[in-house]
Amino acid sequence: AQSVTQLDSQVPVFEEAPVELRCNYSSSVSVYLFWYVQYPNQGLQLLLKYLSGSTLVKGINGFEAEFNKSQTSFHLRKPSVHISDTAEYFCAVSSTGTYKYIFGTGTRLKVLA
Amino acid sequence: EPEVTQTPSHQVTQMGQEVILRCVPISNHLYFYWYRQILGQKVEFLVSFYNNEISEKSEIFDDQFSVERPDGSNFTLKIRSTKLEDSAMYFCASSEAHGTGVTQYFGPGTRLLVL
Numbered sequence: 001a002q003s004v005t006q007l008d009s010q011v012p013v014f015e016e017a018p019v020e021l022r023c024n025y026s027s028s029v030s031v032y033l034f035w036y037v038q039y040p041n042q043g044l045q046l047l048l049k050y051l052s053g054s055t056l057v058k059g060i061n062g063f064e065a066e067f068n069k070s071q072t073s074f075h076l077r078k079p080s081v082h083i084s085d086t087a088e089y090f091c092a093v094s095s096t097g098t099y100k101y102i103f104g105t106g107t108r109l110k111v112l113a
Numbered sequence: 114e115p116e117v118t119q120t121p122s123h124q125v126t127q128m129g130q131e132v133i134l135r136c137v138p139i140s141n142h143l144y145f146y147w148y149r150q151i152l153g154q155k156v157e158f159l160v161s162f163y164n165n166e167i168s169e170k171s172e173i174f175d176d177q178f179s180v181e182r183p184d185g186s187n188f189t190l191k192i193r194s195t196k197l198e199d200s201a202m203y204f205c206a207s208s209e210a211h212g213t214g215v216t217q218y219f220g221p222g223t224r225l226l227v228l
Binding site: 004032034036041042043044045046049051090092094095096097098099100101102103104105106 | 116117119122144146148150153154155156157158161168169171204206211212213214215216217218219220221222
């Protein structure tokens with residue numbers, strides 16, 4: 001069975017500082033990995049996804065993530081955050097044989113002035 | 114940019130009542146999904162739907178739940194007799210294609226509170 005773990009429920013960080021949001025997954029088959037962001041009162045918006053190929057994936061709004069198969073991780077990073085990055089971030093996985101996403105519990109990023 | 118919309122944004126109901134949550138997927142999408150998130154827990158898959166049929170469902174999606182595409186634009190989730198534990202945020206999603214790695218586009222959610 002697949003699962004996704006986001007260990008940090010909340011991450012406070014000062015504006016212009018770097019941030020890393022952690023995501024670990026478990027799966028016995030090939031996986032496809034996603035990061036979504038939810039701004040207040042909005043839907044889940046795709047930030048980036050890993051399907052295959054280069055393990056470093058670049059997404060929207062300056063975010064990137066690195067797929068690490070040996071550590072079963074897909075951590076999200078941004079070198080310099082803005083106040084507008086304050087939101088909830090969800091890591092998700094899908095795998096062969098199913099169309100559903102398996103989500104983590106989300107990480108609330110709060111960027112402080 | 115096209116987006117998935119959901120109504121209502123909030124719904125309060127009494128235990129045992131029926132509720133219908135509505136979604137308008139992106140217009141050229143053919144595959145539809147419902148997920149839910151109980152407060153403090155993970156977003157969980159409920160069901161996927163294509164060509165007027167359920168293509169996959171989770172163990173959560175029991176007989177009290179049903180989905181329907183009543184017309185060319187709406188996609189609904191009905192909960193027949195709500196329970197306290199149905200209180201959650203319900204997300205609708207849609208996609209152009211159906212397969213692993215396909216991007217699903219999510220709506221803003223409906224927060225359901227069962228009293």
